[in-house]
Amino acid sequence: MKKYLLLFLIVAATPHAFTQQKDLTLEEIWGGAFTARTLESLKSMKDGLHYTILSKDKARNEVRIEKYAYETLELTETILVASPESDVPYFTSYSFSEDERKILLSTEEEKIFRRSKRGIYYIYNVEDKTIIRISDKKIISPSLSPDGSKVAYMFENDLYYLDLTNGSTTRITTDGEKNAIINGITDWVYEEEFGFVRAFEWNADGSVLAFLRFDEREVPEFSMDVYGEGLYPTQNRFKYPKAGEENSQVTLHLYNLQDASTRQIDLSDSYYIPRILWKHNKNELSVRTLNRAQNHLKMYTVKADMGSVSLLMEEKDKAYLDITDDLTFLEDDSFIWTSERDGYNHIYLHNPDGSLKRQLTSGPWEVTRYYGYDPGSRSIFYQSTENGSINRDVYRIGINGKNKKRLTLREGTNSADFSASFTYFINTFSSSDTPNVYTLHKASDGKKVRDILDNSALRERLKGYKTSPKEFSTIEINGYDLNMWMIKPADFDPSKTYPLFLFQYSGPGSQQVANRWWASNDYWHQMLAQQAIVVACVDGRGTGYKGRDFKKMTYLELGKYEVEDQIAVAEKLSEYPWIDADRTGIWGWSYGGFMASNCILQGNETFELAIAVAPVTSWRFYDTIYTERYMSTPQDNPNGYDDNSPLTYPAMLKGDYLLIHGSGDDNVHVQNTMRMIEELVQANKQFDWAIYPDKDHGISGENTRLQLYTKMTNFIKDNL
Numbered sequence: 001m002k003k004y005l006l007l008f009l010i011v012a013a014t015p016h017a018f019t020q021q022k023d024l025t026l027e028e029i030w031g032g033a034f035t036a037r038t039l040e041s042l043k044s045m046k047d048g049l050h051y052t053i054l055s056k057d058k059a060r061n062e063v064r065i066e067k068y069a070y071e072t073l074e075l076t077e078t079i080l081v082a083s084p085e086s087d088v089p090y091f092t093s094y095s096f097s098e099d100e101r102k103i104l105l106s107t108e109e110e111k112i113f114r115r116s117k118r119g120i121y122y123i124y125n126v127e128d129k130t131i132i133r134i135s136d137k138k139i140i141s142p143s144l145s146p147d148g149s150k151v152a153y154m155f156e157n158d159l160y161y162l163d164l165t166n167g168s169t170t171r172i173t174t175d176g177e178k179n180a181i182i183n184g185i186t187d188w189v190y191e192e193e194f195g196f197v198r199a200f201e202w203n204a205d206g207s208v209l210a211f212l213r214f215d216e217r218e219v220p221e222f223s224m225d226v227y228g229e230g231l232y233p234t235q236n237r238f239k240y241p242k243a244g245e246e247n248s249q250v251t252l253h254l255y256n257l258q259d260a261s262t263r264q265i266d267l268s269d270s271y272y273i274p275r276i277l278w279k280h281n282k283n284e285l286s287v288r289t290l291n292r293a294q295n296h297l298k299m300y301t302v303k304a305d306m307g308s309v310s311l312l313m314e315e316k317d318k319a320y321l322d323i324t325d326d327l328t329f330l331e332d333d334s335f336i337w338t339s340e341r342d343g344y345n346h347i348y349l350h351n352p353d354g355s356l357k358r359q360l361t362s363g364p365w366e367v368t369r370y371y372g373y374d375p376g377s378r379s380i381f382y383q384s385t386e387n388g389s390i391n392r393d394v395y396r397i398g399i400n401g402k403n404k405k406r407l408t409l410r411e412g413t414n415s416a417d418f419s420a421s422f423t424y425f426i427n428t429f430s431s432s433d434t435p436n437v438y439t440l441h442k443a444s445d446g447k448k449v450r451d452i453l454d455n456s457a458l459r460e461r462l463k464g465y466k467t468s469p470k471e472f473s474t475i476e477i478n479g480y481d482l483n484m485w486m487i488k489p490a491d492f493d494p495s496k497t498y499p500l501f502l503f504q505y506s507g508p509g510s511q512q513v514a515n516r517w518w519a520s521n522d523y524w525h526q527m528l529a530q531q532a533i534v535v536a537c538v539d540g541r542g543t544g545y546k547g548r549d550f551k552k553m554t555y556l557e558l559g560k561y562e563v564e565d566q567i568a569v570a571e572k573l574s575e576y577p578w579i580d581a582d583r584t585g586i587w588g589w590s591y592g593g594f595m596a597s598n599c600i601l602q603g604n605e606t607f608e609l610a611i612a613v614a615p616v617t618s619w620r621f622y623d624t625i626y627t628e629r630y631m632s633t634p635q636d637n638p639n640g641y642d643d644n645s646p647l648t649y650p651a652m653l654k655g656d657y658l659l660i661h662g663s664g665d666d667n668v669h670v671q672n673t674m675r676m677i678e679e680l681v682q683a684n685k686q687f688d689w690a691i692y693p694d695k696d697h698g699i700s701g702e703n704t705r706l707q708l709y710t711k712m713t714n715f716i717k718d719n720l
Contacts, residue, residue, distance in 0.1 A: 107119060
């Protein structure tokens, strides 16, 4: 009998008939009762016709890499099995070499920060089925060379490589030191804000390694108490550059494996180096740099043999520029690039010398994801908001900017996972009333090949509970039509009055009002709505997907226009006859906590309640890259920092205010909440607060979320 892929995780309980609709409970929400089934993570094979998945059998302590055909979803080969009886250790993730003859296996991984981890890693040879342990120590970010003959990695802040042909290990750098010098991976702030960890790259033939070196000796050190379970707490000390303080001095180096020489590249006019990427030409490295204000980007070409540097292209902005991975070099090293230069994020084609060849997409809408380029069909694939800023669709367009075709047709949120050859894509679709549906399509025309997985069982299960539709609309606030959703009680009666509870995030370029399936917070909002509360969310000025000017109008004034908008929203909705104007609340997490805090203070005549989870209370406490991108430095923009800080307005508190933070938050430090508490105490204001020991920015683990949301629910019940 043929074996077919079970492409999903069955999490929700089997649905059954209900005689009457039940209330959602926090225990069910945070116990996973409504978790949607999802696809296993898959990796497309080079032929574009097959993919692999990691299949786990916890009962047998077994894990397998299995190969399937896209067209049929049929298992065609088991590439690797790790079991107690085999020589292969149990692994949790894997990646192939470029030729797919070797596999990098990850074991015993432990988290460092948001993206970084260290672990024990192995190289498995697919042809002779042998396995090699890279190092006896836990290492970081191993990467196979293009021909699979070597693997580079970082250990104790130095860069190494293992030659798999003879088993020899070469130490490339020798000056690595904790909280001082880092070679080959990023420091905390680059990892958090530029979104990458591995800071080294092999050239096309594996003869040169380009890497970044971080000198963080002048960066101020931050310390966090770790309470743990022992008799004495310990301290976690790491370099964290707060706004206006010193950053790491970052330099670019090229290591030549043939003669074991290292060359430092002169990029003296750069401040940040957020991306490096080799071109098709093995001798040419592209390097992107930013000034400290992050409004002037330069892309250079570095010649590996000479060490020479030439400017390839540059962009400037009156506010700031975002860093993305939207860059593809074609065979002749012309390149595809995304930019907001015409006021919306679009796709451009540049000549090998950096000059603009043509703009490929245009219009008053945003390209939200660039999927890549298929040289066979000479087509580019992308996702966009062309059918409304709260929706997403997948498109293809020719490299000549013609023959654009919409590949997804259902209104909601569509995303795509393309095969390596761009023959197929798996479409993930959801909307506010349809949980994730997975289907296989032809990339040429979007034609559906077959259904893979849906969540009809979850939809049926939810019919047994009291829920209400998300009602999408726009609301005119301060001269702008802002996107809004609203959830009313299932038994809504317009002759009655209800309290209003706003949810928002509001950070630059963010979006909360989107036509997609529910996250855990949506279930909580549904639960609140069924307890006779109207819940609403509005994306104000400064949020994303409505063009450059709308997003960047909050530049230098974070917390000004966003707060004005949320106060105006509450006031306008309170004019509805079925809203009780004297019972208005707001909540948010992180940037949303910053907003909720400002709203209960500056909008003290409008809001009666606010919950701030892990809030920034002064941008002076937050990191350089994120904060200065939007605010410049405190030295250059002191009023922007202080005029919009909740720390400036503690005496204005009138309503009920709940502050929540994790003491182990390495991102938004608990210092923010502690300073807010002290200001409120000195203003003789009463408030509620909770600190979660050793919890990071997500405040999660075991029963933590259940306890947290129980606390917030009770606070709302008691005070709104």
